Amino acid sequence: MKIGYARTSTVDQDAGLEAQVRDLQAHGCEQVFSEQVSATQVARPELETAISHLREGDVLVVCKPDRLARSTADLLALIERVEARKAGLVILSMSGQVLDTTTPTGKLMLTMLGAVAEFERSLMLERQREGIAKAKADGKYKGRRPTAMEKASQVQALKAEGINPTEIARRLGISRMSVYRCLEGIGQDKTALRS
Known part of the structure; x- marks a missing residue:
């Protein structure tokens, strides 16, 4: 077979x-x-x-x-x-x-x-590392775009509805740590985030 x-x-x-x-x-x-x-x-x-x-x-x-x-x-x-x-x-x-x-x-x-x-x-990975090093030296390297932070307003809205961070992460397809970072970025108290 x-x-x-x-x-x-x-x-x-x-x-x-x-x-x-x-x-x-x-x-x-x-x-x-x-x-x-x-x-x-x-x-x-x-x-x-x-x-x-x-x-x-x-x-x-x-x-x-x-x-x-x-x-x-x-x-x-x-x-x-x-x-x-x-x-x-x-x-x-x-x-x-x-x-x-x-x-x-x-x-x-x-x-x-x-x-x-x-x-x-x-060889490909070596060329990639060299390219990134050159871009950093030239001030052109920005790194990976922070995709989770783009969802900060959605995270805030769901948290305001009383949804817990684990469920917010599942709904938005981001990690729970990203949810916490988004909420911390908008001035929430860390102890309040865990609830």
Whole structure:
């Protein structure tokens, strides 16, 4: 049985997720598990579910190696878990080729590609850090826009209705600490905020 796994890092990448699911189904995956979560996060529940569904002789299919793992070590650990279930891994988008870890050549190629992908990511992060440092030196770097503070008036209105900070956070999609910061910013007493 072929089991597919699709992932994008953010909810803004709906089209990319749909394309992955389509490709996996076209490749014959009977079940496709998908999620929108960063690969750096420890919890990837749909990946865990996909792996738990693998039985002897099954194949886990992904579109690209970076949809599965962020580092060579992570990739190799996932392959070990798949192989422990006596299953294989297939990666579809490898310059028109399909990479199959059930073959020795496939295992070798995957390890090399994982190392190259990790190297490219490291270079990208280094360039990003250099760009931020230069922007800071030039006085152009503003940092991330404080999105929670934009909701301060909504936070204040909900608090005035007697709604507690936990419920305000849930309704507005911000953290409870952000609710407290918004309320502190408008002069509320900290002890009054907790109620």
